[in-house]
Amino acid sequence: MRALFNAVKTGFTEIWAHKTRSVLSFLAIAAGSVVFIDAFSAIFATYERIEKQKEVSGMARLKISQNYSQTYSSPDDYVPPPVITYEDVLRLREKLPGFYMVSPEGRDWRNVLEYGEHRVTTSVMGVTPEWTKRDFIYKLRGRFLDWHDVENKLRVCVLVKKAAPPPGNSFNKSMMKKYNFTGGFDTLVAHNDLLGKTVSIDGFTFTVIGILEELPYSRRPETMTGYSQEYKVLAPVTTLIHYNFIGSYQTLDVSIDTGSEQNFEESLRKINNFLKIRFGDGDFFIVENQLELIRERIAASMKSALVTISLGMLAFLAGGIGIMNVTLATVFARTREIGVRRAIGASRRDIMLQFIVEAVMLGLIGGVLGSALGYLWGVPVKVMLGMGGSPIKAWMPLVSVLIAAFTAFVFAIYPAWVAAGLKPADALRAE
Amino acid sequence: MSISCFELTKVYDGGKAGWPALRGLSFEIKMGEFVAVTGPSGCGKSTLLNIIGLLDEPTGGRYALNGRDVLTLSDRERSDTRRDEIGFIFQSFHLLNRLSSVENVGLPLMYAGADGAERKERAVALLRKVGLHGKEKKIPLELSGGERQRVAIARALANSPKLILADEPTGNLDSASSKEIMQLLVDLNAEGITVIMVTHDKELAARAGRNIRMRDGRIEQ
Ligand SMILES: Nc1ncnc2c1ncn2[C@@H]1O[C@H](COP(=O)(O)OP(=O)(O)OP(=O)(O)O)[C@@H](O)[C@H]1O
Ligand SMILES: [Mg+2]
Numbered sequence: 001m002r003a004l005f006n007a008v009k010t011g012f013t014e015i016w017a018h019k020t021r022s023v024l025s026f027l028a029i030a031a032g033s034v035v036f037i038d039a040f041s042a043i044f045a046t047y048e049r050i051e052k053q054k055e056v057s058g059m060a061r062l063k064i065s066q067n068y069s070q071t072y073s074s075p076d077d078y079v080p081p082p083v084i085t086y087e088d089v090l091r092l093r094e095k096l097p098g099f100y101m102v103s104p105e106g107r108d109w110r111n112v113l114e115y116g117e118h119r120v121t122t123s124v125m126g127v128t129p130e131w132t133k134r135d136f137i138y139k140l141r142g143r144f145l146d147w148h149d150v151e152n153k154l155r156v157c158v159l160v161k162k163a164a165p166p167p168g169n170s171f172n173k174s175m176m177k178k179y180n181f182t183g184g185f186d187t188l189v190a191h192n193d194l195l196g197k198t199v200s201i202d203g204f205t206f207t208v209i210g211i212l213e214e215l216p217y218s219r220r221p222e223t224m225t226g227y228s229q230e231y232k233v234l235a236p237v238t239t240l241i242h243y244n245f246i247g248s249y250q251t252l253d254v255s256i257d258t259g260s261e262q263n264f265e266e267s268l269r270k271i272n273n274f275l276k277i278r279f280g281d282g283d284f285f286i287v288e289n290q291l292e293l294i295r296e297r298i299a300a301s302m303k304s305a306l307v308t309i310s311l312g313m314l315a316f317l318a319g320g321i322g323i324m325n326v327t328l329a330t331v332f333a334r335t336r337e338i339g340v341r342r343a344i345g346a347s348r349r350d351i352m353l354q355f356i357v358e359a360v361m362l363g364l365i366g367g368v369l370g371s372a373l374g375y376l377w378g379v380p381v382k383v384m385l386g387m388g389g390s391p392i393k394a395w396m397p398l399v400s401v402l403i404a405a406f407t408a409f410v411f412a413i414y415p416a417w418v419a420a421g422l423k424p425a426d427a428l429r430a431e
Numbered sequence: 432m433s434i435s436c437f438e439l440t441k442v443y444d445g446g447k448a449g450w451p452a453l454r455g456l457s458f459e460i461k462m463g464e465f466v467a468v469t470g471p472s473g474c475g476k477s478t479l480l481n482i483i484g485l486l487d488e489p490t491g492g493r494y495a496l497n498g499r500d501v502l503t504l505s506d507r508e509r510s511d512t513r514r515d516e517i518g519f520i521f522q523s524f525h526l527l528n529r530l531s532s533v534e535n536v537g538l539p540l541m542y543a544g545a546d547g548a549e550r551k552e553r554a555v556a557l558l559r560k561v562g563l564h565g566k567e568k569k570i571p572l573e574l575s576g577g578e579r580q581r582v583a584i585a586r587a588l589a590n591s592p593k594l595i596l597a598d599e600p601t602g603n604l605d606s607a608s609s610k611e612i613m614q615l616l617v618d619l620n621a622e623g624i625t626v627i628m629v630t631h632d633k634e635l636a637a638r639a640g641r642n643i644r645m646r647d648g649r650i651e652q
Binding site (some may be wrong): 426 | 506513545
């Protein structure tokens with residue numbers, strides 16, 4: 001203990017006596033710390049985002065949709081493929097009560113929405129209250145469609161209000177304007193409070209019962225289902241069928257969350273079974289296994305996070321080699337001193353301890369400095385540069401300091417061993 | 432402190448093949464003796480002193496310190512022996528330039544596990560003993576050669592050794608300082624400390640109780 005204390009004291013004197021050399025060596029470690037903290041917070045952010053995405057999207061997702069790539073041997077063989085009707089969805093729901101979500105979606109395109117003298121194009125989507133169970137990334141004003149609306153085929157609707165687009169360059173913006181055919185709709189919803197108002201869609205009046213406000217980009221949770229579905233107007237699927245927005249030839253897509261990853265394969269079989277019994281053997285529908293997709297996305301995120309962290313490790317490695325270099329230089333510069341200390345009674349262990357303690361102290365100082373810089377970089381500077389602050393947790397600098405000290409320790413072992421291995425007589429002859 | 436060596440040989444790794452630095456030295460030094468080792472440059476005086484002081488190991492032969500075979504000791508034991516039983520004085524002082532006189536003298540005490548206050552008290556007392564009262568805070572660069580060698584002597588005395596090994600302690604000093612340092616060594620010997628001193632100075636050698644004359648790695652009879 002006393003030996004350690006003495007080594008620390010000697011270490012301080014030495015570090016102080018060789019300020020330039022010390023600064024250089026702990027700068028290397030500090031750089032490692034900065035990169036590491038940045039990498040660590042990036043990993044942590046990825047992890048949090050994945051968790052949030054899992055929560056929003058669910059893991060056990062499936063989607064039934066029409067198989068458009070069906071082939072027919074000759075035009076004469078063509079028969080209109082069967083469609084999934086709302087009744088089919090209800091039956092599926094009844095068969096599989098354990099599922100968390102069975103959400104039918106029927107879309108119409110190029111609808112004309114009128115409000116006062118405004119007249120804009122949009123597209124309506126028929127859904128049920130199930131729709132809100134997953135991928136719900138909005139703030140709701142008013143209320144959403146309920147089962148009463150669906151059962152009674154009420155002409156009510158919910159409008160989606162887009163958030164301001166994320167900052168992009170003017171080229172992007174002009175392209176967006178050019179190709180955004182429903183831009184008029186977004187502007188209309190943005191500038192008029194339509195909640196409770198009556199609008200006309202393709203000539204039918206609908207009451208706006210709710211507004212789904214998209215959160216600003218920075219606060220919007222992401223989904224993992226990979227669909228950048230653009231929702232504009234949501235109405236009860238039954239209403240849209242009743243008023244012929246969705247034709248009788250048109251199939252409903254069904255978004256499903258089986259509720260648990262465990263029985264996923266079984267659930268998949270049940271659904272295929274249901275389709276087979278209902279529609280026979282033809283591959284009229286495809287059941288997209290989104291679980292695989294989601295898993296792939298998570299794996300990809302994790303991989304990129306690992307790349308980042310290995311960058312941090314690499315930075316530490318560089319720092320460690322810096323420390324090794326400096327310690328080795330110190331050993332050679334202080335060979336005579338080592339001899340003197342050995343002559344007056346220092347053992348090999350004492351010498352080894354002295355150099356290791358000195359290096360670890362450099363590592364600690366570098367780690368603390370680097371953590372401070374890493375924090376400055378991760379929070380105020382990044383925010384100032386508009387990169388969004390890193391989620392730095394209190395333990396990250398702590399871990400970083402520990403790793404810095406540990407790296408220094410590991411890389412000091414060899415130089416310290418060299419120092420301790422010098423024969424006293426030889427060391428004393430050095431100049 | 433008695434020393435007995437038998438057929439000591441030393442061949443340096445980097446040295447000329449077939450030219451051992453020591454070629455079979457046998458001698459005894461009894462407790463309380465003052466021995467001066469003399470001989471031409473390169474005859475192996477420093478080599479011998481290093482081996483006696485456990486700073487180096489002989490290639491062959493036997494060496495017992497106080498009747499104990501010290502060649503088989505572990506590094507720890509050899510280090511402790513150097514610390515507790517042997518004091519070194521070198522021609523070029525070998526003080527640590529960043530440390531003050533007190534700190535230099537306190538260094539062996541540090542390795543012996545003494546705390547700061549203890550170290551300081553003893554170091555101040557030792558500096559007073561070698562006539563450096565008032566120079567405690569000075570670093571080596573602020574001291575004359577003679578004064579530096581006194582600091583080194585005080586340091587050698589820190590853990591009350593029974594043996595002092597001095598390799599040309601006056602080699603870098605003027606004759607006045609040399610005489611003072613010699614007097615200090617004589618006084619220490621009078622206190623019962625065994626002293627072995629390498630020197631080129633015939634006059635100083637004459638003041639030692641016994642002379643060992645060396646030539647080409649052997650003792651001249
Ligand atoms: N580390 C070493 N490696 C190789 N040869 C050495 C080493 N140390 C000493 N020698 C050689 O061993 C021989 C004895 O050297 P040593 O230093 O013991 O002589 P010395 O009697 O002390 O001489 P001086 O009076 O000049 O100090 C010399 O030939 C020297 O060159
Ligand atoms: Mg010599």
